[in-house]
Amino acid sequence: MKHPFSFSPRLVTFPFLLVLFIFLGGGVFSSQAQFKPHEQLGQLFKDVQLAPVFPDSKTFPDCIPKAPPEQIMQAYTQEKDKPGFNLKAFVLKHFELPQEPATNFTSNASLPVTQHIHRLWPVLTRQPLAEQSSLIPLPKAYVVPGGRFREIYYWDSYFTMLGLQESGQTPLIQDMVDNFTYLIQTVGHIPNGNRSYYVSRSQPPFYALMLRLLAQEKGPEVLKTYEPALLKEYAFWMQGQETLSADQPHHRRVVRMPNGTVLNRYWDDDPSPRPEAYKEDVEVAHASGRDPQEVYRGLRAAAESGWDFSSRWFEDGKTLLTIRTTQLVPVDLNALLYHLEVTLAHMAQLNGNRAQELFYTQKAEQRKEALLLYCWNPKERFFFDYDLVQKKTTDIPTLAAVTPLFFCMASKAQAKAVAQRLEKDFLRQGGLRTTLTHSGQQWDAPNGWAPLQWLSIQGLRAYGQNRLAAAISAQWVRQNENVYQATGKLTEKYNVEKPGAQGGGGEYPNQDGFGWTNGVLLKLLRQTHPPEKK
Numbered sequence: 001m002k003h004p005f006s007f008s009p010r011l012v013t014f015p016f017l018l019v020l021f022i023f024l025g026g027g028v029f030s031s032q033a034q035f036k037p038h039e040q041l042g043q044l045f046k047d048v049q050l051a052p053v054f055p056d057s058k059t060f061p062d063c064i065p066k067a068p069p070e071q072i073m074q075a076y077t078q079e080k081d082k083p084g085f086n087l088k089a090f091v092l093k094h095f096e097l098p099q100e101p102a103t104n105f106t107s108n109a110s111l112p113v114t115q116h117i118h119r120l121w122p123v124l125t126r127q128p129l130a131e132q133s134s135l136i137p138l139p140k141a142y143v144v145p146g147g148r149f150r151e152i153y154y155w156d157s158y159f160t161m162l163g164l165q166e167s168g169q170t171p172l173i174q175d176m177v178d179n180f181t182y183l184i185q186t187v188g189h190i191p192n193g194n195r196s197y198y199v200s201r202s203q204p205p206f207y208a209l210m211l212r213l214l215a216q217e218k219g220p221e222v223l224k225t226y227e228p229a230l231l232k233e234y235a236f237w238m239q240g241q242e243t244l245s246a247d248q249p250h251h252r253r254v255v256r257m258p259n260g261t262v263l264n265r266y267w268d269d270d271p272s273p274r275p276e277a278y279k280e281d282v283e284v285a286h287a288s289g290r291d292p293q294e295v296y297r298g299l300r301a302a303a304e305s306g307w308d309f310s311s312r313w314f315e316d317g318k319t320l321l322t323i324r325t326t327q328l329v330p331v332d333l334n335a336l337l338y339h340l341e342v343t344l345a346h347m348a349q350l351n352g353n354r355a356q357e358l359f360y361t362q363k364a365e366q367r368k369e370a371l372l373l374y375c376w377n378p379k380e381r382f383f384f385d386y387d388l389v390q391k392k393t394t395d396i397p398t399l400a401a402v403t404p405l406f407f408c409m410a411s412k413a414q415a416k417a418v419a420q421r422l423e424k425d426f427l428r429q430g431g432l433r434t435t436l437t438h439s440g441q442q443w444d445a446p447n448g449w450a451p452l453q454w455l456s457i458q459g460l461r462a463y464g465q466n467r468l469a470a471a472i473s474a475q476w477v478r479q480n481e482n483v484y485q486a487t488g489k490l491t492e493k494y495n496v497e498k499p500g501a502q503g504g505g506g507e508y509p510n511q512d513g514f515g516w517t518n519g520v521l522l523k524l525l526r527q528t529h530p531p532e533k534k
Contacts, residue, residue: 035134036196037061037384038275049278053088056508058148058276060091061197062098077164085467098133100149107488113481114488114525118167119519124513125172126152136194139176139182145324145492146513147413147482151193152179154203155306156516158210159451163519168525170217177214180207180329189236192303197275201304205336207233208343220350227347234340237264238400255329255388256534260369263329264337265388268300278348288321299304301325305333309506310443311435312385312398328394329386331375333404338367338404342407367408381417383410397425398435399452415463422456423468428494430479432456432472442506448476449503450520473524480521490517 038045038061048060065072067158072094079085090302105123107116124144129139130137135151142152157180161173183190190207192198208230215222224318227396240251241262249256253267271293273281281299285292302308302325315322348356374386377393383401384393401418404410410418426432431448453476460469482500484490489512493503 020245031294034136034196035065035069035132037063037065037069037134038197038278040073042073042334044073045275046278047080047087048091049234050282050289051087052279053091056148057279059098060095061195062132062150063091063095064099064241064470066094066096099131100150108529109488111483113484113490114522116484116488117163117522119416120513120518121164121169121172121489123165124515124518132521133286133338136183136187136191136196136199138179138194140179142171142176142179143172143515144513145511145515147511148491148508149193149513150175151195152530153515154180154190155206155451158206158213159211159516160456160519161213163434163522165217166522170214173175173210173217177210177226181200182209184232189233195276201300202236202272203304204306204333205233205237208336208340211343216256220346223347227344227351230340230344230347232298234337234344237337237340238262250388257370257374258391259328259370259373261366263334263367263370263374263386265329266301266304266325266333267286268297268304268321270300271297274300274303277507284320284323290321295321295323296367298323298325305330307400307434307443309441310398311437311439311441312394312396312400313444314439317437318377320439320441323387327388329374329388330400331371331385332382332400332403334367335407335409336374338371338409339407341367342486362516363500371404372407372414374413382421383414383418396435396437397421399426399432399456401458402452402456405463406455407459407461410463412463415459415465419460419463419465420469421459422472427472427475429499430494430497430501433496440505442503444505446495446497447503447505448479449491449493450476450517452525454520477521477524480517487512488520490514492517 025457037295039149045448054060075094076090079090103123105119108519121143124146125141126144127141128139129135137151143157143164144150145153145156157176164173180190183194183414187199189202192201211223211226211230239252239253242253242256244254244256244262246256253264255263255265257263267487273296281296284299285295288295298313302313302323305325308319309312309323311317313323313325313328314320343362344355345360345364348360373384375393377384377395380395382397383404384395385400405415405418409519422432425436431453433445434447435444435514436453453472457469457473473511479496480490480496483494483502491502492511492514495501504510
């Protein structure tokens with residue numbers, strides 16, 4: 001099998017990492033305390049979100065206060081009980097709505113979709129900005145997904161970078177890697193996104209893959225520069241592993257398995273409603289009849305997974321009210337952390353540290369063996385999440401099963417079985433559907449998502465399943481192009497069960513833009529129609 005992370009450097013100049021902390025003394029990055037609306041606005045925040053003042057719960061957490069929060073709260077206390085008080089008018093008086101950058105961009109569906117994507121990169125690119133809001137300022141330029149997503153997102157960015165790579169935008173890839181490095185060094189990990197209300201959780205750990213992507217452009221030596229940051233990210237995911245025992249098998253994101261191996265789960269340190277979905281979370285917790293903190297933790301952990309929301313996290317396999325994300329060991333998370341450990345071993349090798357290389361090689365091998373033991377169901381012949389309560393696989397089929405193939409962890413027989421199941425149950429006219437369940441949640445059928453198509457296609461190719469990989473690629477590309485030709489848009493997700501249909505479901509309308517869709521589509525088009533050599 002061909003490993004997907006082999007290097008073919010285009011540039012061999014060694015990049016010196018930006019000394020990021022220069023920015024801390026550079027004015028805008030040090031002159032403000034981070035605004036935390038969900039904490040500093042107290043009852044006002046709850047009242048605005050529960051009313052709701054805005055149809056999208058994310059709007060108010062992204063607003064910019066016109067005065068210090070304590071002054072706004074003092075005014076609210078004085079005015080809120082007066083006759084004729086209007087909450088929305090109060091908010092509009094004391095806050096600026098989230099700023100949208102001015103653009104004269106107009107979509108033209110008569111242009112080739114590749115040209116449309118190239119025209120979109122500047123529209124989706126944000127320059128360093130320090131505003132007195134929940135936005136965490138970053139030192140360099142970055143690409144946002146689009147629509148309501150006005151900030152950088154962790155796992156989205158890797159798939160966006162795939163397209164930037166095909167567009168020759170290596171400097172922008174470098175900028176985004178440096179921004180994530182800055183977040184690791186200052187926050188302690190890469191948050192879900194660069195907002196204060198996202199800091200309590202991360203997202204699927206794709207930083208190591210971003211570094212591999214950068215190394216493809218600048219040579220493998222670049223990895224040496226980022227070893228301290230990747231070690232710090234690994235420490236975040238593994239925090240508390242030394243406290244685990246048979247009597248105390250779980251702590252934050254680490255889990256001690258029955259054979260003593262440590263694997264990981266998704267988690268969030270804050271068991272309260274998500275600020276950006278406050279009303280929705282309160283309503284789910286109330287309707288569930290369960291301990292609200294348990295529900296909030298499950299919702300937040302699912303948000304960390306990026307799959308918010310999916311029947312893979314539901315105890316009954318159907319409804320959000322039964323969410324139990326922290327009770328599961330996700331197959332995709334542990335495949336990603338296997339790759340992180342492999343990358344740390346490679347970095348140690350480049351730095352001539354033989355002891356550390358052997359240490360992380362052993363860690364990776366132990367994780368691989370545990371994943372194959374606990375997440376593979378030999379009867380179903382498919383990879384699943386592992387249920388810590390039931391002590392068995394969940395047997396809920398999802399596209400997360402492709403990640404052991406993407407990272408070349410599976411046997412050839414396992415890969416063949418996964419391929420057969422994908423073709424039989426998941427593949428529809430527009431690509432692969434995310435699960436087999438129609439729950440109304442966005443990470444379920446009939447929706448297909450660009451990152452999962454990419455992981456599936458590349459994982460299948462790694463094991464020589466080229467016919468199926470080509471079919472998935474062709475059908476996904478056709479779905480993207482059909483929607484583009486009909487609407488002039490590339491969207492966040494697609495309904496792969498209907499020709500030319502956009503995706504739906506979930507907490508908010510389907511968004512256009514859209515970073516990771518653009519990146520994966522451009523990469524797939526270049527794989528099937530590579531540019532002519534000059």
